[in-house]
Amino acid sequence: MIRRGWPALALALGLWMGPAMAQDVLEKRVFEGGAYQTRGGATIGNLRIGYQTMGRLNAEGTNAILICHFFSGNSHAFGRLSANGPAGYWDAIIGPGKPIDTDRYFVVSADTLVNVNVPDSATVTTGPASINPDTGRPYALTFPVVSMRDFVESQKRLLDSLGVKRLAMVAGPSNGGLQSIEWAAAYPGFIERVMPVIAADIDAWMQGWLDVWEAPIRLDPNWAEGNYYGQGREAPLRGLAEAWKIVTLHARDRLWAKQYDRGVPEGQDPARRIGDRFAIERWLDDAAAARARTSDANSFLYMVRANQLFLNEYPSFAAALSGGPARWLVVSAPTDRVFLAEGVREMVETLKGTGKQVETAELAGPLGHLNGVAAMAPVGDRIRAFLAQ
Template sequence: MLVTKQTFSHPAFRFELTGRTIPIRLGYEAYGRLSPAKDNAILVCHYFTGTSHAAGRYTPDDAAPGWWDALIGPGKVIDTERWFVICVDTISNINFHNPNVVTTGPASLDPETGRPYAMTFPIFTLTDVVRAQRLLLDELGIRRLRCVIGPSMGGLQAFLWGRHFPDDVDKVVAVVATPMMRPSCVMVPNQLGIEAIMLDPDWRGGDYYGHQPPHRGLLLAFKILLTETRTDHWAETNFGRRFADPTFTTCPDPYRSFQGRFLVETEVEKTVLQRMQFFDANSYIYIAKANTLFDLRGPGEELPQALAHLKMPTLMIIDESDLMFTREQAEAALPHLPKGTLTTYNSRNGHLSCLFETELFANRLAAFLA
């Protein structure tokens, strides 16, 4: 399936917390065909470090397809012969330097100054992200969605759709996400990642554009994130206590030197370096902040009252080995979702199973969408 990146622009987007209004541009991709009645749309929301490239390839020679290609496409679980599927780049997408990403964030040029916004960019919430998606759908003439679905941060967005636009959504699916942001998840990976970047001297208070970016802080932030999204079983199975270099030729013995490293250290760092070539540090800070601020509750509400607004069928798919969004959290929320369903699986590999082991929950997702 070959796909094309498209762009949505809004001249005066107003942010929820600050009330500030700025122009925004966001990229999106669409798969399948919109029906004449425009009533067959599914919105897929991407995860923390993801993009709108959820499925397909831009060219036949692309090394890899979109991140949920195993689920989205002709004849697949999210069947593009039946559904019109849309995925949108978030505000402050971390992958700012990826040529296939279109986003507005702290690395974007402020039209009033001609310089990057940096830390003058408005603090935003995931509710702002969802509101921007609603504006795009309005432009496409889509009033109602058959389903909103996403993994991780995408699942948080799905809950927000159900909370703030209950009349516009038939079904909600949150994969490895629960409708609360517990204090442990505020801290790890989000706030610790923010602080890791800010402690890098190259961060310069966020004004590093035109200078050396804070690569060390960003590297540490992403290591924290990757470690939190895996498990002891994953690390032990893949690396154990093996040395990075058993001959100690290229890397010293960690028992004799602080420069010595275990294989888990070098492999995690290698994975991070491959991914972060397109990352912008300030964009990471802002989207992490938006995750810490996730809250379905309105003024004066407790969580059960907020969840009562999600009157549509709502499916939570939870990996029992996930360290971030746990079965315990999902079970606490379930009684308060009027039409809630919980299904679990156990990859033993943690949060990222939502991307790399989709076969573990594909059948249950297909049954819910049927």
């Protein structure tokens, strides 16, 4: 398959990695999971998620590593999906001879349910934009609510189908880090190591931020209570673009924004005309509009809800992880404006309080939260050592 969504995302985020080389070209596969009952008790008729792998599973099925993706990402964490396409977002640390060495490990990464990139033909997911077999029309908001635990359960079905008996590690950035933690709570005996990156507990403050992320979608008249699919209807692209604008700025740091300080695009004069734009506003508008064209508004809402339902089946974070895997490497970015340093510290203290062996590593750079997606190479040696333990 030709990968279209990730280049658009990479350009929007300023992470384009240059021309591809004809190595590590991987096949994107589709897992057909059959009927699936959600944790909320509803039934999805045909669960489908895309995935990619690198490396070989050993005879015991114990050398697998699962990589979970961030909120706006998909399974393209490593390798290339076409000879001229970009590398995956964690390609710097995953591959032959790299810190997550695919000469030793069988690495799997999968699209989540309700993936926001559903317009991209290289993303395979089941969600509100999927066709309901009972009606022949998209589910829209009749699609059942899914939680982070549902992401885990769909991935567990995939791993079972591949013959995986144990995970040497589960890891991922942001939403992927949350999935890693949810995995540790759900299947403690199945996992040896956990590496959440730029992630911490979802408390009420973060639930509120997630509501702010999605609010512009609901205010767009074209959203029409989710019923915008079909001929003659317009998708709520304006509201979706405004939602992505909030996410894009929230995921970056002041150091990144300095390049736009006092900047004004040619022909603009904000000091004289209220409708004119500053350079940072123009960049955010353009990046968000590009992202809106490659994503689905309803799926954005469902992804927000899944994040808000992080560890919702447990009375507390400590209770969820009391019996989880012992070895943890928590990777954070001190300038992260999404998962603040104090929240990461609280999570580490809680993990240690439940008897976990916790190591920490920090990411430097001007990208804030996005350092955990685009700037992982400097902690490569820490990851290699962690896997060697």
